[in-house]
Amino acid sequence: MNVPxxxxxxxxxxxxxxxxxxxxNVREAWSAWNGYKFAEYYYDAEYEYFCVRNxxxxxxxxxxxxxxxxxxxxxxxxxxxxxxxxxxxGLNRVGYTLWCTDEGRLIDDGTIFRLGADRFMLTCxxxxxxxxxxxxxxxxxxxxxDWSDELAAxxxxxxxxxxxxxxxxxxxxxxxxPFDIRHFDLRGSSLMVSRTGFTGDLGYELWVSPxxxxxxxxxxxxxxxxxxxxxxxxxxxxMARLEAGFIMPAMEFNEALKTVxxxxxxxxxxxxxxxxxxxxxxxxxxxxxxxxxxxxxxxYRLARLDIEGNRSAEGSHIYRNRRCTKQIxxxxxxxxxxxxxxxxxxxxxxxxxxxxxMWAEIYYEKELRHYSRVARCTSRxxxxxxxxxxxxxxxxxF
Amino acid sequence: MSVSSxxxxxxxxxxxxxxxxTNAAYLAKAGLKVVVLEKNDYIxxxxxxxxxxxxxxxxxxxxxxxxxxxxxxxxxxxxxHGLILVPYLGTVNSGDGDERLISYHDETAAYLELKxxxxxxxxxxxxxxxxxxxxxxLIRKTLLRTPPDPARLRPRDISELLFLAKQFWSMGEAQIxxxxxxxxxxxxxxxxxxxxxxxxxxxxxxPGIIGTALGVCSPGSAYVLLHHVMGDVDxxxxxxxxxxxxxxxxxxxxxGAVREHGGEIRTxxxxxxxxxxxxRATGVVLDNGDQLSARIVxxxxxxxxxxxxxxxxxxxxxxxxxxxDNFKIRGSSGKVNIALSALxxxxxxxxxxxxxxxxxxxxxxxxxxxxxxxxxxRGRWSDDPxxxxxxxxxxxxxxxxxxxxxxxxxxxxxxxxxxxxxxxxEKRDQFGQTVVNKIERYSPGFKxxxxxxxxxxxxxxxxxxxxxxxxxxxxxxxxxxLFFNRPFPGYGQYRMPVRNLYMCGSSTHPxxxxxATCGANAAREILLDLRRPNSVPEDDFFDE
Numbered sequence: 036m037n038v039p040x041x042x043x044x045x046x047x048x049x050x051x052x053x054x055x056x057x058x059x060n061v062r063e064a065w066s067a068w069n070g071y072k073f074a075e076y077y078y079d080a081e082y083e084y085f086c087v088r089n090x091x092x093x094x095x096x097x098x099x100x101x102x103x104x105x106x107x108x109x110x111x112x113x114x115x116x117x118x119x120x121x122x123x124x125g126l127n128r129v130g131y132t133l134w135c136t137d138e139g140r141l142i143d144d145g146t147i148f149r150l151g152a153d154r155f156m157l158t159c160x161x162x163x164x165x166x167x168x169x170x171x172x173x174x175x176x177x178x179x180x181d182w183s184d185e186l187a188a189x190x191x192x193x194x195x196x197x198x199x200x201x202x203x204x205x206x207x208x209x210x211x212x213p214f215d216i217r218h219f220d221l222r223g224s225s226l227m228v229s230r231t232g233f234t235g236d237l238g239y240e241l242w243v244s245p246x247x248x249x250x251x252x253x254x255x256x257x258x259x260x261x262x263x264x265x266x267x268x269x270x271x272x273x274m275a276r277l278e279a280g281f282i283m284p285a286m287e288f289n290e291a292l293k294t295v296x297x298x299x300x301x302x303x304x305x306x307x308x309x310x311x312x313x314x315x316x317x318x319x320x321x322x323x324x325x326x327x328x329x330x331x332x333x334x335y336r337l338a339r340l341d342i343e344g345n346r347s348a349e350g351s352h353i354y355r356n357r358r359c360t361k362q363i364x365x366x367x368x369x370x371x372x373x374x375x376x377x378x379x380x381x382x383x384x385x386x387x388x389x390x391x392x393m394w395a396e397i398y399y400e401k402e403l404r405h406y407s408r409v410a411r412c413t414s415r416x417x418x419x420x421x422x423x424x425x426x427x428x429x430x431x432x433f
Numbered sequence: 434m435s436v437s438s439x440x441x442x443x444x445x446x447x448x449x450x451x452x453x454x455t456n457a458a459y460l461a462k463a464g465l466k467v468v469v470l471e472k473n474d475y476i477x478x479x480x481x482x483x484x485x486x487x488x489x490x491x492x493x494x495x496x497x498x499x500x501x502x503x504x505x506x507x508x509x510x511x512x513x514h515g516l517i518l519v520p521y522l523g524t525v526n527s528g529d530g531d532e533r534l535i536s537y538h539d540e541t542a543a544y545l546e547l548k549x550x551x552x553x554x555x556x557x558x559x560x561x562x563x564x565x566x567x568x569x570x571l572i573r574k575t576l577l578r579t580p581p582d583p584a585r586l587r588p589r590d591i592s593e594l595l596f597l598a599k600q601f602w603s604m605g606e607a608q609i610x611x612x613x614x615x616x617x618x619x620x621x622x623x624x625x626x627x628x629x630x631x632x633x634x635x636x637x638x639x640p641g642i643i644g645t646a647l648g649v650c651s652p653g654s655a656y657v658l659l660h661h662v663m664g665d666v667d668x669x670x671x672x673x674x675x676x677x678x679x680x681x682x683x684x685x686x687x688x689g690a691v692r693e694h695g696g697e698i699r700t701x702x703x704x705x706x707x708x709x710x711x712x713r714a715t716g717v718v719l720d721n722g723d724q725l726s727a728r729i730v731x732x733x734x735x736x737x738x739x740x741x742x743x744x745x746x747x748x749x750x751x752x753x754x755x756x757x758d759n760f761k762i763r764g765s766s767g768k769v770n771i772a773l774s775a776l777x778x779x780x781x782x783x784x785x786x787x788x789x790x791x792x793x794x795x796x797x798x799x800x801x802x803x804x805x806x807x808x809x810x811r812g813r814w815s816d817d818p819x820x821x822x823x824x825x826x827x828x829x830x831x832x833x834x835x836x837x838x839x840x841x842x843x844x845x846x847x848x849x850x851x852x853x854x855x856x857x858x859e860k861r862d863q864f865g866q867t868v869v870n871k872i873e874r875y876s877p878g879f880k881x882x883x884x885x886x887x888x889x890x891x892x893x894x895x896x897x898x899x900x901x902x903x904x905x906x907x908x909x910x911x912x913x914x915l916f917f918n919r920p921f922p923g924y925g926q927y928r929m930p931v932r933n934l935y936m937c938g939s940s941t942h943p944x945x946x947x948x949a950t951c952g953a954n955a956a957r958e959i960l961l962d963l964r965r966p967n968s969v970p971e972d973d974f975f976d977e
Contacts, residue, residue, distance in 0.1 A: 062539065078787060079538050081667075085519050089677055090830055195830045202835075261836035263786060263827065345503065345668055373667045374517055376507045433830045 047072040050097040051187040051248035055256075059266050066269065069162065069183070071098035074268035081373070083267035084274045087234050088374050088420075091193040091259055092267040094233075096240065097248075100145075100162050101182040105154040108174040113147060113155055116170040118303060118325070120316040124149045127216040129229050133303050133311050134166070139324030140291035140300040142166060143284065146231060148216060156182065160284050166292065170320070187248035191255065192238030192275070194422075195262045197430035200228070200239060203258035208239070209429040222250055230430075233272060235279020237424045237431070277368050278375060280339055280418035282306055287337060287367045287381060304333040305383065335364065335383040339419065340412040342378040342395055345371055348410070351380075351395040355388050357409055359396045363388040366395065375419040380412070389414055442466050442727035444959070445717055447704045447743070448899070448938065450478020453733030454687035454698075455952030456937040456959075458509055460731075461696035463956075463965050468725070469691065470717070472703030472899065476688055478733070479898050479905065480947050482679025482832075486885035489839045490832040491770040492680040493887065494898060494905070496823055496841040497521075499664030499673040500948035501683065502577060504970040514689030516682055518674040520666040521828050524792035524821075525782050526636035527875055529801055533781045534632050535788055551630035561627045561637075568612060569663035569670055571600055572943075576950045577972045579958055580917040580925045580942045616912055619647075620654040621799060635796040639819055642845055644905040644945060646763035648806030649799055653911045660910055660944065675823075678831050683947060707732070707739075707934065709748035714934035717743075729933045729959060733952070735900060735907035736760050736920035736940040739929075750930045756921045760940075761914055764891030764903035765809060767847035769868045772885040773838045776827060777876045790827035795820045795871060805846055812852025814864050814890075819845040820871050837884075844868055849891035849902035856892040864890055906945025907938050916942055927955040928962070935959055 040046070047067045050056065056074060064075040074095070076083055086092035104113060114121040117132040124130040130147045145159030157167070167179050191200065200208045205219050211230045219226045224247035232238030243251045256264055276283060284290055287306060294300040302325065303312050312325055342348050353364040364384035372379045384393065393412040398405060424431050446457045449471035457469045475481060479494035498518060506516065523536035534550060537543040547555035581593035601609060615623065620641030624634045640661035641647075641654035648654070666674040676682040688698055703720040707730055716726030732739040740749060740757035782789055796802065796819060805815035821843045826833035833839050847864060850856075865888035873879045891903025900907060908914055917925035920940040927935050937955035939945040957969040 079522065081520065082522060082538075082787075088517065089519050089828070198830075198835070262830060263790065265786070371667060373520075374512060376503060376512050 050095050051245035052095050052097060052189065052252055054249065055252045056095060056266060064268065068098040068269075069100065073098055074266070076268040076270045077266050080268070080270035080274075083265060083271035084373070086263065086265040087193050087236060087267055087271055087275050089194065090265070091191065091195040091199050091262050092265045092271070093255065094190040094192065094267055094272055096188045096190050097186075099183070099188060100159050101186050101188070102157045102164065102167055103154070103180045103182050104157060104167070104177060105151075106177040107153055108176040109153050109155055112171050112174040112177045113157070114317060115174070115319055116167075117147070118312045118319060118321070120313045121147060121155075122316070126151070129214040129216060129231050131311070133308060135303065135321030135325070136291045137320055137324065138291075139302050139321035139328055140294070140298075141288050141303060141306065142291045144282065148229065150216075161290060185244070187243050187245045187251075189241045189251065189255070190232050190238060191241060192232045192234040192236055194237055194424060194431075194433045196238050198432040199255065199259040199262050199264060203254050211430070212428045213426060221247075221254060224250060226251065233279075233281060234275035235281065235418060235420050235425060236275070236422060237427075273368075274370060274372075275420075277370055277379065277381065278372050278418065278420035280381070282308075282337070282381070283368065298334075301335075302328055302333060304328055305335045305337065307337040332386060334385065336386045336389060337367070338364075338382050338384045338389060339415045339417075340366075340380040340382050340393070340395070341415050342369070342380055342397075342412045343410045344397070344408065345378050346397050346399045346408065346410075347371055347378065348380045348395045348397045351397050353382050353384060353412065354394045354396065355391055357392075357394050359394060359409060363393070372419050377419060378410075379419050382412075384414075440716065440726040440728055442468055442725065444468075444729045444731060445470060445725055445727040446731045446733060446937070447707075447717065448472075448478060448733035449476035449684070449688070449698055449700070450733050450938065451480040451684050451687055451947055451949060452938050452952035453478070453731070454684060454691055455505065455509075455949040456731055456733065456956045457696045457698075458687055458690040458694060459953060459956035459969050460959060461691055461694035462509075463960050463968050465963075465965075467691070467696040468727075469696065469698045470702040470704055470719070470725075471698065471700045472720070473897070474701045476698060476700060477681045477684035479894075479900065480680045480684045482681030485770075485887055486772045488834045488837070489772040489885065490679050490681075491839055491887060492676075492825065492841060493770060493889070494768060494894065495680050495947050496675075496825065496843065497673045498676060498680065498683065498947045499661075499666060499671075500576075500946040500950070501664075502949055502953070502972060503665075503667070504577060504972050505949045505953055508970045509687065509690040510693075511683075511686040511690065514686035514693070515678070516686035517677045518666060519677055519828055520669065520672050520674040521823070522787050522791045524794050525779065525788060526632060526794045526796045527779070527781070528632040528635070529797045531781055532632050534636050535782075536636070547633065550633055551628070554628045554630045554633045557627045564611070565659065565662060566670060567604060567608065568615060568659055571604070571612070572659065572663050573670075573972065574600055575916070576943045576948065577953060577970070579927065579954050580919075582917055582923070582925060584923065615655055615659075617652050618655040619650050619652050620658050621650045623655040623658070631798050632796070635798050635802060636794065638799060638802060639794060639796050639821065639845075642802065642806070642819065643821070643843065644766050645909060646765040646809065646846075647911075649802045651806075656912065656915070657910050660946070664946070664948070675825050675828050677829050679825065679829070680947065687949070704743050707744050707748075709745070709931050709934075712748075713932040729935060729963075731935045731937050731955060731959070732929075733936075733938040735762060735904070735938060736936065737762050737901045737908075738899060739936060739940075744931075748931060753921075753930045760920060761909045761911065762901045762904040762907065763909065764849035764894070764900075765846050766903070766905060767814065767844040767864060767868070767891065768889040768894070769842040769844060769865055770887040770889075771840045771842065771869075771883055772833070773840055773882040774884055775836065775882055776824065776838050777840070777872075777879050777882055779876045790824060793822040793875070795822070795875060809846035809848050812848050812850060814847040814867060815845070816867065818847070818867065818871060820868060822872065842868055842872070847890050849895065856890055861888050861890050861893070864888060907940040908944070910944050915944065919944060927958040
């Protein structure tokens, strides 16, 4: 008997990898991303984090938004939209970039893949089709297609990721430099591989059409079996990216187009992403506002904090004094870092206080009772996790 | 030969085990000129990883880690020196027959598994864990502190005793009584109060005998149990981890910290004799006859070895030699490291990548465990021993070729002296076969996977590492040898009976385990004596 599902319209969509993910999500720990059912974790969040840091693990990034931008005006159009000089992204290279409103507030961050002279792929965490359409205004020779549902993607991250891809038959993949794109034939289907990722470690992202997604998965998991390959979810991703110092929407920044309150969104300078803003290139959205901000100085700076003690400073306010009477900022993300063995945080701090004393007022709970503790914070220049293998070419086997 | 009146060295540390290296790192960090002397041509002592078969890096002695203090790891920047500790998922405990008990991380899975064996015990586990956590938290507070001397009662001792009293009283009256009882109980008696299922009891009892010449029914084994579950990995008390690259990675990272601060490490530099002049240690004579002098000498060797092997009885105050002779340091464990051509499978264990890659503990039953101890008492290795197996290569891609594995097997019991004469290579191999046969019982076909084996009885452990009788804790963890009684009453604060001589190994508080605490605590006392500011951290347990 075939009873129509009365909830069909509100159930999340399933990723092309779902049949495999479902079998491995032993804990049934699902959330959702861009309309897709999405794993918070599969077996154990901490275990998955350590697979990323110590072995190899995969992250289904199919729900990420992907757009193809092509045509003679494609480069100019993207260059008008984003803060980085797209002309400098070579063929088969990827560039991490930001795009802002005219007020210089961050809409989103993402990556631009140059697939040809006039052909690009833009990926980002949230849908931005409407903004792309707006940005294409005045550029006649450009076509924008939403590939989000047309392209499956899987991040393969961790120290043995390259070894596993080689074992899967991707000859020469170890010679790919960070942000390189390579094309391979995998059992009769075309596979695009970029040496990119969101973990700060050695890693790759694999792009394939949805009908070949399970073939890719099976080949990868067969090659990765002796390496203990394991899927990881959002929980482990969030740990890894925080150690690497990468920003996250709804954590470090509130997307400008979704922001209600004045300046509750952020600018690239506030997020300490100065290097991604190129004033030497032609005009781009937010340029004037960002120039003004650069001269006047941003109201906040995103800082990496090393905090004494071991209790996470999640949600803490940062003060300039131990008595916690003068607030100078707030924590955006925080955790105990198992790899760095440090109590780490990203925090927005008023720039003039960055070189002085900083104290976090940390609240925590112990068997239903609430406690607080004031802990000294030290600002750190470098990310907490920067293994040499992440940059090494040829990529090492572990 | 000349010994200058102002020695070029501030400190000599004897033995490059992990505590010696920790001690040296802190002394060097404080600006002292330090040299670490190691008899072997490799460093690490019992926290060591060596390639004995091509492509396989064994952690030859210690194989897991849980007690390594986070505060030290962080303070000495050991992550930057290449150390990453990876927690591993639970252990499968096998009974004498087909029963298997799997310890899962996940609360729901763990509860269901216990309930399958005994609904009563599944409920009791909550109280057991709460009690054990409470006991652990109290002990943990003492790890990175120097024990007070209750007989001397200097102001520092008094304040330290008050600190402890405060922690103690905060548990409440009923728990204080329980805690005092706990220290002298056997693991069996302790567990009888909670559990009815024998396999659950056996699984919980095994930490009470590891490395110890006691049986599950011997008084004092309850504390040893606690000693093995009070550690943590990233704050998860009771969790165990593997060092990426093997346990030697811990020693290597510590050595990195020693060198970062200007300290020197010399291998193949065994110490023959500690030089004493006017009741003060002044330096050492090496095995090759070279003489080194320093303001202080720190021994990372066990108490027995320090006072009976590298010191002259005439240099010691009355009674010390007797104390050292009577120091309880009975060897009781063996270690078999095996290179395998594939991942072994175990009967009755679910074939999923989490459970079959975890630890395997062949615990048997309470009866089997006690009988295994009976063999030791009679000067034989156990014919049906307790074996704890871990396959580090299932977690760490750096220690074996892909698809191949190495398996660490810890065996209880194996005596340092056999009733039927001295250890020989033949007897050692027979012992190894006993272990392999035991594993084969649970993993048919296991023998066919073996590519190479390293068999270590207490005899080999003593010969190679220098641990007297092969005792892995540098002295047993019984109340008479713990806290301010460790190694000897009156010498619980790292200063030894000869001036300028210190001890920093596991023979001192808080005892065995790769914790780096003994070395760090000793450094704190040394810096105090040298009137240097203290740079040794204390644990930060504000959230416990």
